[in-house]
Amino acid sequence: MMAISTKTIQLTSKGNADAQDITAKVAKELFDSGIINGTITIFTASSTSALTTIEYEPGAIHDLQRLLDEIIAPERTYAHNARWGDGNGHSHVRASLLGPDITIPFIDRNMTLGTWQQIIFIDFDIRPRKRAIILQIVGDC
Numbered sequence: 001m002m003a004i005s006t007k008t009i010q011l012t013s014k015g016n017a018d019a020q021d022i023t024a025k026v027a028k029e030l031f032d033s034g035i036i037n038g039t040i041t042i043f044t045a046s047s048t049s050a051l052t053t054i055e056y057e058p059g060a061i062h063d064l065q066r067l068l069d070e071i072i073a074p075e076r077t078y079a080h081n082a083r084w085g086d087g088n089g090h091s092h093v094r095a096s097l098l099g100p101d102i103t104i105p106f107i108d109r110n111m112t113l114g115t116w117q118q119i120i121f122i123d124f125d126i127r128p129r130k131r132a133i134i135l136q137i138v139g140d141c
Contacts (some may be wrong), residue, residue, distance in 0.1 A: 050098035064104015
């Protein structure tokens, strides 16, 4: 039987490219859903945060943050900042580059992530925020 379960994970972030490993939280919600095989979509309901997969270790996180600083530097001029004066134009661009969602297949309630692949939430805004991560789990019970 096909089922759909929607769940929410609440996070608090520090902003400024704060990266958090949410793999265990997502895995728990998936397991608790009772759905055995299918796909899970993870979505951040924000225009200044993103989701990706990467090995969650200090070196890889630092490398990703450094690359983003190089290609989308906070000190550049952004039309968004001129319009709104809030200083987070780079945050919007970074978030749009990585994207707000990822979809992962799962089998026997286990996500098919690689050995060194974790689900990472990154908040690019310039100040701490409370964020909602929406999970939609679709599959067979």
